[in-house]
Amino acid sequence: xxxxxxxxxxxxxxxxxxxxxxxxxxxxxxxxxxxxxxxxxxxxxxxxxxxxxxxxxxxxxxxxxxxxxxxxxxxxxxxxxxxxxxxxxxxxxxxxxxxxxxxxxxxxxxxxxxxxxxxxxxxxxxxxxxxxxxxxxxxxxxxxxxxxxxxxxxxxxxxxxxxxxxxxxxxxxxxxxxxxxxxxxxxxxxxxxxxxxxxxxxxxxxxxxxxxxxxxxxxxxxxxxxxxxxxxxxxxxxxxxxxxxxxxxxxxxxxxxxxxxxxxxxxxxxxxxxxxxxxxxxxxxxxxxxx
Ligand code: GLU
Numbered sequence: 001x002x003x004x005x006x007x008x009x010x011x012x013x014x015x016x017x018x019x020x021x022x023x024x025x026x027x028x029x030x031x032x033x034x035x036x037x038x039x040x041x042x043x044x045x046x047x048x049x050x051x052x053x054x055x056x057x058x059x060x061x062x063x064x065x066x067x068x069x070x071x072x073x074x075x076x077x078x079x080x081x082x083x084x085x086x087x088x089x090x091x092x093x094x095x096x097x098x099x100x101x102x103x104x105x106x107x108x109x110x111x112x113x114x115x116x117x118x119x120x121x122x123x124x125x126x127x128x129x130x131x132x133x134x135x136x137x138x139x140x141x142x143x144x145x146x147x148x149x150x151x152x153x154x155x156x157x158x159x160x161x162x163x164x165x166x167x168x169x170x171x172x173x174x175x176x177x178x179x180x181x182x183x184x185x186x187x188x189x190x191x192x193x194x195x196x197x198x199x200x201x202x203x204x205x206x207x208x209x210x211x212x213x214x215x216x217x218x219x220x221x222x223x224x225x226x227x228x229x230x231x232x233x234x235x236x237x238x239x240x241x242x243x244x245x246x247x248x249x250x251x252x253x254x255x256x257x258x259x260x261x262x263x264x265x266x267x268x269x270x271x272x273x274x275x276x277x278x279x280x281x282x283x284x285x286x287x288x289x290x291x
Contacts, residue, residue, distance in 0.1 A: 010265075029065040039108040119150070120152055136177045212240050243274075250276075251274070
């Protein structure tokens, strides 16, 4: 199919994968078959000469499974009445799960001779100008070294005031500070629809957005994320505003088949492509102004 996506200048790519795409739904444990496929795709991108950054969720889910606390404390959706009660358990689970997840990534990336690095972030790393400068330099050096940074929110220490809250937003921020050319958001949906396709049979798929205007915010209203991740369509649109205003193109695509990564890079018409639209007046620090 003919597509108006322009991939000619693309060199630096951020890929975000959600918890539900790399963990087993029933147990919460790591889905090694899918992680192995993801790692192979990303290693291949490196072999083609792209700079690659992975933003991976899954720490909390893998930790809950590893520590065997799912049935005891955690109902999968959290308890909206008592958020604090769950918070400390989730934070402990994240500390266990992040280490395990990173061990899995490192082992498999090493099989493909890839150098990996872990970067755990909180809002503080980007809100403050000096901190943002430092983390930007860290990414730059890691990419100069040819490493694949594996990024997550530092869930074990981040509480409300310093939390990004979801990795869709975090991945857009990472794309912004690393001046990435493309952000690929992989999730359990095919892309953007005119309405929630699970509720509205007439909802139409949107393959290409030339300019992300505020009217798209309405399309995302009411959609929710999966039980283990936190991002719904609204967070993806918010991420798209950050990424595209910072000069990155963005694709929202389904992680069901991870071939989608090289299909996107090869210019195939999969997922929803949102064109970069660099705004010289966009500053990440303004984005956190009200916090
Ligand atoms: N940072 C969380 C984790 O690794 C997930 C956040 C999200 O799904 O957006 O478990």
